[in-house]
Amino acid sequence: MDTQVKFLHGENIPLEMHKVRIVQKLFLPPVEKRKEYMNEAGNNTFLLQNRDVFVDMLTDSGVNAMSDRQQAAMLVADDSYAGSETNNRLKNKLKEIFGTEYFLPAHQGRAAENILSEAFVKPGMVTLMNFHFTTTKAHITRLGGSVEELISKEGLEPTSDNPFKGNFDLELLRKRIEEVGPDKVAFVRIEAGTNLVGGQPLSMENMLAVAKICKEYGVLSVMDASLLQDNLYFIKTREAAAKDMSLREITRTLADAMDIIYFSARKLGFARGGGICMRDEALCKKMMEYVPLYEGFLTYGGMSVREMEAITVGLEETMDMDVISQGPQFIKYMVDELTKYGVPVITPAGGLGCHLNASEILPHIPQSQYPAGALAAAMYIAGGVRGMERGTLSEQREPDGSERFAEMELLRLAVPRRVFTLSQIKYVIDRVEWLYDNRELVGGLEFYDEPKVLRFFFGRLRPTSDWQDKLVAKFRKDFGDSL
Numbered sequence: 001m002d003t004q005v006k007f008l009h010g011e012n013i014p015l016e017m018h019k020v021r022i023v024q025k026l027f028l029p030p031v032e033k034r035k036e037y038m039n040e041a042g043n044n045t046f047l048l049q050n051r052d053v054f055v056d057m058l059t060d061s062g063v064n065a066m067s068d069r070q071q072a073a074m075l076v077a078d079d080s081y082a083g084s085e086t087n088n089r090l091k092n093k094l095k096e097i098f099g100t101e102y103f104l105p106a107h108q109g110r111a112a113e114n115i116l117s118e119a120f121v122k123p124g125m126v127t128l129m130n131f132h133f134t135t136t137k138a139h140i141t142r143l144g145g146s147v148e149e150l151i152s153k154e155g156l157e158p159t160s161d162n163p164f165k166g167n168f169d170l171e172l173l174r175k176r177i178e179e180v181g182p183d184k185v186a187f188v189r190i191e192a193g194t195n196l197v198g199g200q201p202l203s204m205e206n207m208l209a210v211a212k213i214c215k216e217y218g219v220l221s222v223m224d225a226s227l228l229q230d231n232l233y234f235i236k237t238r239e240a241a242a243k244d245m246s247l248r249e250i251t252r253t254l255a256d257a258m259d260i261i262y263f264s265a266r267k268l269g270f271a272r273g274g275g276i277c278m279r280d281e282a283l284c285k286k287m288m289e290y291v292p293l294y295e296g297f298l299t300y301g302g303m304s305v306r307e308m309e310a311i312t313v314g315l316e317e318t319m320d321m322d323v324i325s326q327g328p329q330f331i332k333y334m335v336d337e338l339t340k341y342g343v344p345v346i347t348p349a350g351g352l353g354c355h356l357n358a359s360e361i362l363p364h365i366p367q368s369q370y371p372a373g374a375l376a377a378a379m380y381i382a383g384g385v386r387g388m389e390r391g392t393l394s395e396q397r398e399p400d401g402s403e404r405f406a407e408m409e410l411l412r413l414a415v416p417r418r419v420f421t422l423s424q425i426k427y428v429i430d431r432v433e434w435l436y437d438n439r440e441l442v443g444g445l446e447f448y449d450e451p452k453v454l455r456f457f458f459g460r461l462r463p464t465s466d467w468q469d470k471l472v473a474k475f476r477k478d479f480g481d482s483l
C-alpha cells in the first residue's frame with residue numbers, strides 16, 4: 001500500500017483521505033429472503049432491488065460519492081439552452097486537462113460510442129482494440145463492423161505480476177492493420193484501463209506506441225478514458241518513466257498522442273454524463289450532427305447542467321493523487337486478503353474492483369451453465385453483496401445462435417469511490433471466504449428468458465438444481481441466527 005501514513009505497529013491498510021458527511025441507511029435481509037429475492041430477480045443481479053442489497057458492488061458507474069465541492073458547484077449551473085456557461089466551464093476544464101479544443105457532450109459513455117460508431121463504422125469495417133466493452137461492441141456490430149481484440153497474451157492470464165496487463169500486443173496491431181488494410185480499419189480503440197479483463201491498466205509507453213503506429217498508417221486513434229482515473233494512478237505508481245511526472249503531465253502526454261478521447265463521466269469525473277474530445281475541427285464536424293439527433297443540443301448533449309458542473313469539479317479532483325488513490329488501494333486490500341486465503345482472484349490488483357476468478361473457484365460448472373453468473377447469485381445469497389457477472393453471460397451469442405464462451409469467467413466486486421468503509425470491505429472479504437470454503441455447494445444456472453441484445457441486463461435464469469437451498473442451510477449451520 002502506498003499510503004504516506006504509517007501505523008505504529010506497521011499495519012498496512014488503506015486510509016480514507018476524506019470524511020463522510022451524508023449517509024444512506026442500509027438493510028441486510030436474512031439469508032432465506034436473499035435466496036427468495038435472488039430468484040425473483042431471475043438470478044440476475046441487475047434485477048435485484050437496491051433496498052434488498054447490503055453492499056452494492058455492481059458497478060462504479062454513476063454511484064461514486066460526490067465531494068462537497070461538486071455538490072456546491074451543482075447550485076450554480078446555468079440552465080440556458082444555448083450559450084450555457086455550464087457548458088463553457090466543462091469544455092474549458094476538458095481543454096485544460098486534455099488540451100482538446102472541441103467537445104461533443106453525450107448523456108453517457110455508450111452514447112459517445114454510438115456517435116463514434118455512426119460516424120466511422122461502415123459495414124465490413126474492422127475496429128481494433130486491446131479489449132472490447134459490452135456497449136462498445138454492441139454499437140460497432142449493430143452497424144456491420146467487427147471487433148478484434150489485440151490485448152497482450154498476459155492480459156488473459158488470470159494471475160500475473162505484469163503491472164500492465166491491459167497493454168496491446170504491438171506487433172499484432174501492426175500486423176492486423178497491414179492485413180486488413182488501413183482504410184478498412186474504422187479506428188483503433190485504446191481502453192485505458194480495461195474493464196472486462198479485471199480492470200487492468202495500460203502503460204503510458206504502450207499507449208504512446210499504439211498512437212504512433214496509428215499515425216504511421218493514418219488510422220484514427222480513439223482513447224476510451226472512462227477508466228482513466230485508475231489507469232493514471234497505476235502509471236504514476238508502477239511506471240518508472242512516469243514517477244516524477246504530475247498526473248496532469250501524464251494525462252496531457254497521453255491525450256496529445258490521441259486523435260479522439262471519449263469517456264463515461266459516470267466513472268471519470270465522479271458524476272453522470274459523457275462526451276467526446278478532439279483537437280481537430282474536421283473530426284468534430286464528422287460527429288457533431290449526431291449530437292442534436294440522438295442526445296440534445298450541443299451545449300448539454302442529454303446531460304443535466306447540474307451534473308455537468310459536478311463533472312467539471314470531478315475532473316479537477318481526478319488530478320489529485322489523494323483522491324484517485326482511494327479506489328485502487330481498497331481494491332488492493334481486497335485482492336491481498338483474498339489471495340492470502342487462497343481465493344483465486346485476478347492479479348495484480350487492478351482498478352474498478354476486485355475480480356473473483358469463477359472458472360477456478362467453480363471448475364465443476366461448465367461455461368454453458370455460467371459459472372460467473374452462478375457465483376454472483378451465490379455471493380448475494382451468502383452476504384447480500386451484489387456483484388456483476390463478467391463472463392459468458394455478458395457476451396452476445398454468435399450470429400448463428402451458438403454461445404460465445406468468454407475468455408474469462410469473472411465475478412466483479414466493484415468498489416465505488418469513497419462509498420464503503422473498511423469494515424464493510426472486511427465483511428465482503430469474510431463472506432467471499434465463506435463462499436470459497438463452500439464452493440462445492442454452488443451449481444449452475446440456465447436461461448428461461450433470454451433477450452437478444454445485451455442479455456445480461458434483463459435475462460432471467462434459474463438454478464439447475466436445488467443448490468441454493470443447500471447453500472442457505474449451510475449458512476444457517478455455520479452462522480446460526482446471524483443476518
Ligand code: F0G
Pocket residue numbers: 058059060061108109110111133135191193194195224226227264265266273274
Ligand atoms: N467504456 C468503458 C470502459 C466502460 O467501463 C463503460 C461503462 C462504458 C464505456 C460505457 O459507459 O455506462 O456511461 O454508457 N461501464 C459500466 C460498468 C457500465 O459497470 O462497468 P456508460
